[in-house]
Amino acid sequence: MVEDTGKTLRTDTYRPVNAPEPVKVEEDASGLPAAVREKQRQVVTAIEDRWRIDDEWWRREPVARLYYNVRLASGQRLVLYKDLVTGGWYQQSY
Amino acid sequence: MRVLCVLLAHFPWRCEVRRNPALEDRPAIVTYTSGSRKLVLDWSPELEGLQHDMPLQQALAHHGEVELLQADIPCYRAVFNELLDALEEKSPLVEGPEPGCVYIGVDGLQLIYPDDDALLKAIGEAIPEAFTPQIGIAGNKFLAYLAARRSPPGGHRILNGDVASFLRRLPCDVLPVSMKSKGKLHDFGIHTLGQVAALFPGPLQAQFGPEGKRIWELARGLDDTPLHPRFMEKTMEESTALSSVTVSLEAILVAAESLLVRVFAVIGRKGLGIRSLTLWTRAWNAESWERTIQFKEPAMDMKAAASRIKRVLEDYPQPGPVEQVGMRVNRLGYPRGQQKSLFSEVRASDHLNEDIRQLEFRLGNPQVYRLKEVEPWSRIPERRYALTPTGR
Numbered sequence: 001m002v003e004d005t006g007k008t009l010r011t012d013t014y015r016p017v018n019a020p021e022p023v024k025v026e027e028d029a030s031g032l033p034a035a036v037r038e039k040q041r042q043v044v045t046a047i048e049d050r051w052r053i054d055d056e057w058w059r060r061e062p063v064a065r066l067y068y069n070v071r072l073a074s075g076q077r078l079v080l081y082k083d084l085v086t087g088g089w090y091q092q093s094y
Numbered sequence: 095m096r097v098l099c100v101l102l103a104h105f106p107w108r109c110e111v112r113r114n115p116a117l118e119d120r121p122a123i124v125t126y127t128s129g130s131r132k133l134v135l136d137w138s139p140e141l142e143g144l145q146h147d148m149p150l151q152q153a154l155a156h157h158g159e160v161e162l163l164q165a166d167i168p169c170y171r172a173v174f175n176e177l178l179d180a181l182e183e184k185s186p187l188v189e190g191p192e193p194g195c196v197y198i199g200v201d202g203l204q205l206i207y208p209d210d211d212a213l214l215k216a217i218g219e220a221i222p223e224a225f226t227p228q229i230g231i232a233g234n235k236f237l238a239y240l241a242a243r244r245s246p247p248g249g250h251r252i253l254n255g256d257v258a259s260f261l262r263r264l265p266c267d268v269l270p271v272s273m274k275s276k277g278k279l280h281d282f283g284i285h286t287l288g289q290v291a292a293l294f295p296g297p298l299q300a301q302f303g304p305e306g307k308r309i310w311e312l313a314r315g316l317d318d319t320p321l322h323p324r325f326m327e328k329t330m331e332e333s334t335a336l337s338s339v340t341v342s343l344e345a346i347l348v349a350a351e352s353l354l355v356r357v358f359a360v361i362g363r364k365g366l367g368i369r370s371l372t373l374w375t376r377a378w379n380a381e382s383w384e385r386t387i388q389f390k391e392p393a394m395d396m397k398a399a400a401s402r403i404k405r406v407l408e409d410y411p412q413p414g415p416v417e418q419v420g421m422r423v424n425r426l427g428y429p430r431g432q433q434k435s436l437f438s439e440v441r442a443s444d445h446l447n448e449d450i451r452q453l454e455f456r457l458g459n460p461q462v463y464r465l466k467e468v469e470p471w472s473r474i475p476e477r478r479y480a481l482t483p484t485g486r
Contacts, residue, residue, distance in 0.1 A: 015463060015481035053473045063474055094475055 020090035025080060033068055033080055033089070042072040061085070067094060097321065098198040098217065099238035100181075101228040103247065105194030106136040109170045110163050112224040121157060125150050126165040127381060127413060135165045164380040168420065172331075173222075178324060180220035184213075187323045197235055199321045214250055232257075236317035240268060257315040262288035269312055275305050287313040332356050333420030339378045341415050343407055346375065349419040350403050354396045357423055367392025368399055369425035373406065377414035385410055392427040450484050460484075 024037035035043045049069035056063045064084035071077050079094045102108065106124045111117045123144070124136040132150040143156045154160070174193040181188045187199030200213060207213035214229060221227050230241025232253035240261070245251035253260060264287045266279045278301070284290055290298070290313035298306035311317065332353040336345065350373060357368070369392050374384040385406050393399035450462045460483030469477045 016476050017465065017479040017481055019476045055473055092475055 018093060020081070020092040023080065023089050023091040025082075025089035031082075033070055033082075036070075036072060036078065036080070042074060042076075044070045045073050046071040048077070069094075095234060095321075096200045097232060097235050097238040098185075098200050098213070099230045099232075099235070099242040100196040100198070100217065100221065101230075101239075101242040102177075102194040102196075102221075102225045103228065104136055104139055105174070105225070106165060106170050107138055107163075108225050109166075109173050112173070112222070113169070117161070117163075120161050121159070122161040122163050123150070123153055123157070124163045124165050126167070165382070166376075166380065167382055168374045168376070168384060169382075175329075177221065181217065184216050184220055187321050189322050190324060191322075195239075197238065197321055199323070200231070210252055234315075234317040235319050235321070236270065236312055237315055239270075240264065243268070258288075258291065261291065261313065261315055262286065264288075266290065269309060271305055271309055271312075275302055275309065278302065279309070330357060330360065330423040331420065332422075333418060335418050336416060339415040339417045341412065346407060346412070346416055346419055347400070347404055350407075350421065351396065351400050353419065353421040354399050354403075357421065358396055361423075361426055362395075365428065366426045367394040367429055368423055369427040370423075371399070372422040372424060373403060374420045374422070375412060375416045376418040376420075377412065378417045379414050381413040383410070383412055383416075386424070392429055394429055447484065 025033045026035040026037065026041075028034040032047060033044050035041050047068050047070050050067065052064075052066050054062070054064050062085060065081040066084060067079060067081040069077065069079055079092055081090050081092060082088070083090065107117075107122065110122070110124060117138075120138070121141055122138050123134055123141070125132050126135045127133075134144055134146065134148045134150060134153045136146070137144045137153070137160075141157050141160065144153050150162075170193050174190060178188055178190045178196065181196060181198060185198045185200060185203060189197040191197070198217070203213060207216055210231060213231075217229065218227070226247040228242045228245045228247060229250035230238045230243070230245055230253065231250070232238040232241050237253050237257060241251040241253045244260075266276055266285060266287060266289075268287070269276065279285070279290070282301075284293075290309060293310065295307055295310040298310045300306070302309060334349050334353060336349055340346065361367070368389060370386065370388050372384060372386045374382060376382050387402055387406055389399075389402065393402070453461050462484045463481035464484050466480055466482045467478070468480045470479070472478050
């Protein structure tokens with residue numbers, strides 16, 4: 001039996017890890033990421049991988065994301081996703 | 095490598111017959127208890143349609159008029175160990191993977207036993223008469239096992255030369271691979287080792303993964319599994335009969351402690367501690383209970399060993415009122431190494447926590463976090479881990 005520490009469990013003291021960060025993305029005509037605007041505009045030179053996750057569809061805010069593993073003009077690799085519910089773009093390592 | 099395999103069919107039943115010869119002519123099933131279920135361990139050879147680990151009820155549906163014997167695992171193990179001891183006098187490389195099956199390395203024994211007949215005679219002398227051994231000799235463990243399986247009871251089979259023709263017609267079920275793989279082979283219409291051997295290894299690997307390569311090799315009689323001879327360490331066995339049958343944990347513990355006193359009286363003088371011991375009890379209804387306890391560091395005194403035994407007795411209840419308690423010390427060791435904390439001081443983590451508390455008291459809010467797994471399998475990356483304040 002685990003001894004009661006007497007401490008109150010506070011969810012506000014927990015911090016998420018790897019939370020998605022909003023990012024400005026320019027889409028091309030077919031809706032694919034064409035450029036990423038962070039400090040400066042960088043063109044997407046290649047989409048190396050693409051996958052979709054759909055989860056928690058039974059909740060009020062379901063998760064529907066289309067992830068892209070992209071390479072930018074600078075050679076940097078980035079994982080982006082488009083939130084298919086809100087339409088926003090986010091950056092997140094997968 | 096040349097390997098000799100000895101198979102003793104119906105080993106548990108034969109141990110029972112050895113103990114009570116009157117059972118020889120009576121159909122009997124040896125049962126054991128797993129949780130609340132009674133399962134079949136073994137049976138007399140004339141009973142057909144039975145399988146190991148099948149529920150007893152199912153077995154009784156096949157054979158209603160049989161004698162039921164409660165398995166006495168410690169006894170079977172003791173008999174098997176005696177057999178291994180005897181075989182070790184013939185060859186130093188003796189492996190007993192399970193009661194009733196022995197592998198013996200016979201390379202280099204030609205100087206003692208000039209031919210196979212002399213070797214077989216010596217091995218036969220080491221096996222008690224009550225058992226009818228099937229013996230196989232071949233170039234590796236798998237082939238020796240198959241040769242033994244295909245030899246007549248009390249006889250032998252030596253595999254030399256054309257192994258492929260021996261293997262060709264054997265069913266895939268003889269392969270020591272998972273049931274799933276065997277089922278899959280049959281689903282593909284592959285029923286014999288000859289059919290497997292005719293295939294290329296690539297497709298088998300593609301379908302079965304690493305096991306596919308092993309299946310292909312075994313079907314061609316290739317097996318590089320080494321022999322694992324048992325530890326030559328001397329074991330100590332102590333047991334005591336209780337004055338009356340009891341379910342009291344304290345009484346059993348007292349009996350176990352008295353056995354520990356005897357053990358430490360012998361090993362304590364040599365500065366040795368217990369690395370591994372097997373505690374067993376026998377209940378009045380002949381059911382047996384057995385647990386092996388491994389010690390991370392050798393238990394150098396009675397107190398250390400008794401506290402572990404107490405915990406095991408509490409965690410694993412007895413099957414019934416106990417009338418005998420026994421202990422087998424499997425491994426001994428010297429107190430050579432002390433496992434220390436990663437920190438130089440044992441209490442360093444306590445100090446660290448105290449410092450963190452002080453910091454939070456001064457600055458407010460949690461300042462130091464620990465990474466915790468939340469749903470590491472989640473497809474949603476931010477759900478996998480979270481930072482939690484240290485010490486909460």
